[in-house]
Amino acid sequence: MAISDVDCCETYELHPDRINLVNAGMPDEDKLYDLAELFKVFGDSTRIRILYALFESDICVCDLAETLQMTQSAVSHQLKILKQSKLVSSRREGKSVFYFLADDHVRTMINQGLEHVSE
Amino acid sequence: MAISDVDCCETYELHPDRINLVNAGMPDEDKLYDLAELFKVFGDSTRIRILYALFESDICVCDLAETLQMTQSAVSHQLKILKQSKLVSSRREGKSVFYFLADDHVRTMINQGLEHVSE
DNA sequence: TGAACATATGAATAATTGTTCATATGTTCA
DNA sequence: TGAACATATGAACAATTATTCATATGTTCA
Numbered sequence: 001m002a003i004s005d006v007d008c009c010e011t012y013e014l015h016p017d018r019i020n021l022v023n024a025g026m027p028d029e030d031k032l033y034d035l036a037e038l039f040k041v042f043g044d045s046t047r048i049r050i051l052y053a054l055f056e057s058d059i060c061v062c063d064l065a066e067t068l069q070m071t072q073s074a075v076s077h078q079l080k081i082l083k084q085s086k087l088v089s090s091r092r093e094g095k096s097v098f099y100f101l102a103d104d105h106v107r108t109m110i111n112q113g114l115e116h117v118s119e
Numbered sequence: 120m121a122i123s124d125v126d127c128c129e130t131y132e133l134h135p136d137r138i139n140l141v142n143a144g145m146p147d148e149d150k151l152y153d154l155a156e157l158f159k160v161f162g163d164s165t166r167i168r169i170l171y172a173l174f175e176s177d178i179c180v181c182d183l184a185e186t187l188q189m190t191q192s193a194v195s196h197q198l199k200i201l202k203q204s205k206l207v208s209s210r211r212e213g214k215s216v217f218y219f220l221a222d223d224h225v226r227t228m229i230n231q232g233l234e235h236v237s238e
Numbered sequence: 239t240g241a242a243c244a245t246a247t248g249a250a251t252a253a254t255t256g257t258t259c260a261t262a263t264g265t266t267c268a
Numbered sequence: 269t270g271a272a273c274a275t276a277t278g279a280a281c282a283a284t285t286a287t288t289c290a291t292a293t294g295t296t297c298a
Contacts, residue, residue: 015179019186022172027233032164032171034236035229040162044286045155052151053141060134061245067138074287076246086235095244095295105235110154112231114146116205116224117153163256180275193257195276214265214274239298246293255284263276268269 041085042109046070047078050099051106054088060096160204161228165189166197169218170225173207179215 026032041047049068053059061079065072079099082088089102101107145151160166168187172178180198184191198218201207208221220226 015182018176018178018182022175022178022182022186025175026168026171031233031236032167035232036162036164036167038232038236039158039167043155043159043162045151046286048151048155048158049145052145056141056144057137059137059141063134063137063141066133067141071288072245073247073289077286080246086238092245092295095242097245103235105231109228109231109235112224112228113154113157114150116222116228117150117157119205159255165256190258191275192259192277196256199276211265211275214272216275241298242296244293244295247291249289251286251288253285253287256282258281259279261277263274265274266272268271 038085041081041087042113044078046074047082048110050075050078050082051087051101051110054099054101055107058098058100060093060098062096064099157204160200160206161232163197165193166201167229169194169197169201170206170220170229173218173220174226177217177219179212179217181215183218 027035042051046068050064053064053067059067061072061075064070064079065075068075079088079090082099083090086102087106088099090097090099092098146154161170165187169183172183172186178186180191180194183189183198184194187194198207198209201218202209205221206225207218209216209218211217
């Protein structure tokens with residue numbers, strides 16, 4: 001029934017102690033999924049560049065598009081994803097919409113990632 | 120020539136001060152790419168589950184496959200990606216290969232992500 | 239109200255990617 | 269050495285996704 005019965009592990013010398021220990025520490029499926037989804041949002045260089053831009057200053061869609069040399073549409077699509085993940089928020093000022101970082105986890109996570117890739 | 124000339128920003132009221140500020144703080148293209156690639160590795164629930172497993176104990180491929188109810192091949196492919204990103208390392212013990220976390224950034228990053236999704 | 243500006247969004251396309259299947263490589267032990 | 273075990277890997281397929289294009293929504297101001 002399980003994958004192990006029909007596939008790779010019929011004859012493997014398993015280590016039940018380790019398997020139980022690992023399963024005990026494993027978060028719920030929902031949490032794992034949410035966590036992966038969050039990282040997936042960071043896993044695109046366009047979105048990383050948008051977040052970096054917001055490190056410095058609140059900024060409107062038009063300025064973002066100009067800064068990143070992208071179309072307004074592409075930027076807008078990515079901002080929507082960032083907003084759904086609650087990494088950014090926005091406020092309207094007249095015709096413009098300004099985006100800003102929703103909280104400081106973003107900086108912390110990106111800095112932690114930078115430490116890793118800088119080694 | 121630039122995208123802005125032909126597309127979205129011909130008539131936009133840009134804010135040069137903000138744009139310059141943002142560009143000054145923007146890391147190199149290479150660094151941005153590496154950073155996005157790193158996050159992309161975290162952005163898959165299978166790999167997150169593997170990393171969680173390694174929080175508890177070094178573990179061999181077979182036990183990982185059994186624990187996560189996946190085929191040995193799928194686990195092995197993902198371990199390769201994690202290893203290329205230097206998030207895990209491995210040592211051989213006889214026929215088995217044991218994997219373990221390469222450094223503590225992994226824990227820090229995942230915990231930081233958890234804080235965000237737990238709000 | 240109507241025209242111009244600024245942003246958002248749906249559909250389509252191209253590119254990326256996780257898993258499976260088949261098989262290759264590496265290790266142990268009789 | 270040969271057989272069985274454990275892991276790694278290449279090719280193929282299905283699913284996801286970033287961007288583009290066309291257009292809709294929302295705002296200001298004459």
